[in-house]
Amino acid sequence: MPQAGCYCANCGSARTDPSRRRLVTCLGLVDHATRQSWLIDATPDFREQLHALHSLVPCPLTGVVLTHAHIGHYAGLVHLGREAWGTGDLPVYASPRMANFLRHHAPWSQLVAMRNIELRLLTPGGETRLSPNLHLTAFRVPHRDEFTDTLAFVVRGPTRRLFYCPDIDTWDRWEHDLRSFVADMDVALLDATFFSADELPGRDLSQIPHPLATDTARRLAGVDCDVRLVHLNHSNPLHRSGPERDWLAARGISVGSFGERWRL
Numbered sequence: 707m708p709q710a711g712c713y714c715a716n717c718g719s720a721r722t723d724p725s726r727r728r729l730v731t732c733l734g735l736v737d738h739a740t741r742q743s744w745l746i747d748a749t750p751d752f753r754e755q756l757h758a759l760h761s762l763v764p765c766p767l768t769g770v771v772l773t774h775a776h777i778g779h780y781a782g783l784v785h786l787g788r789e790a791w792g793t794g795d796l797p798v799y800a801s802p803r804m805a806n807f808l809r810h811h812a813p814w815s816q817l818v819a820m821r822n823i824e825l826r827l828l829t830p831g832g833e834t835r836l837s838p839n840l841h842l843t844a845f846r847v848p849h850r851d852e853f854t855d856t857l858a859f860v861v862r863g864p865t866r867r868l869f870y871c872p873d874i875d876t877w878d879r880w881e882h883d884l885r886s887f888v889a890d891m892d893v894a895l896l897d898a899t900f901f902s903a904d905e906l907p908g909r910d911l912s913q914i915p916h917p918l919a920t921d922t923a924r925r926l927a928g929v930d931c932d933v934r935l936v937h938l939n940h941s942n943p944l945h946r947s948g949p950e951r952d953w954l955a956a957r958g959i960s961v962g963s964f965g966e967r968w969r970l
């Protein structure tokens with residue numbers, strides 16, 4: 707935020723006041739013991755996010771983990787090619803469909819052919835060891851699959867577990883019950899693209915379905931987990947303080963913010 711071509715209240719105030727700008731949703735992982743780090747999703751803000759991660763924790767980028775092929779989640783891979791950083795065999799974890807998509811479509815295929823990246827397949831349900839202290843489990847979630855399927859992740863550290871699900875069409879079509887799944891987690895960062903169904907005049911929200919933040923909050927009110935809503939569309943009133951944020955807080959749920967950290 708601001709989004710190109712948009713002059714809504716949030717985008718307008720983000721243009722006049724740079725402190726109101728927001729980067730695309732992204733999560734960094736760090737193993738302090740081995741001095742390794744990963745980014746979940748390579749967003750269009752990859753440069754700033756890599757820098758932010760490494761200003762907090764100076765250690766090399768060990769790999770990138772991808773959820774799916776919508777622009778907010780993988781377009782940042784362009785920074786890895788020879789026109790830019792030119793990484794060598796950087797591990798990129800993805801579902802088999804996502805990996806196939808990258809392998810067979812330019813410009814991503816060049817990253818594979820020139821060995822800037824090395825694709826590593828994630829099998830949903832199976833746990834992948836990123837490092838001695840960090841383990842990753844992928845879960846397939848229902849989401850518009852124009853190009854690929856979509857994954858959400860559980861990251862397991864030595865003592866705590868975090869669930870990261872930035873995109874899903876609806877909790878009802880997921881194979882897990884949201885409330886009991888989240889109750890087993892210590893932290894959950896969840897898709898809150900839209901607060902209400904009428905916030906994008908002129909766009910048919912059934913074509914871009916997401917659980918409304920109000921629906922997610924009702925399902926999770928009072929759950930024993932640190933729940934943060936993330937992946938807010940520029941139109942979302944949760945970007946600013948007001949009655950919508952207060953309504954959420956009354957249910958024990960808050961909005962994620964840049965630079966927040968959790969120890970796992």
Ligand SMILES: [Zn+2]
Nearest residue numbers: 712714717940
């Ligand atoms: Zn806007």
Ligand SMILES: [Zn+2]
Nearest residue numbers: 774776849873
């Ligand atoms: Zn998406």
Ligand SMILES: [Zn+2]
Nearest residue numbers: 776778872873
């Ligand atoms: Zn998205």
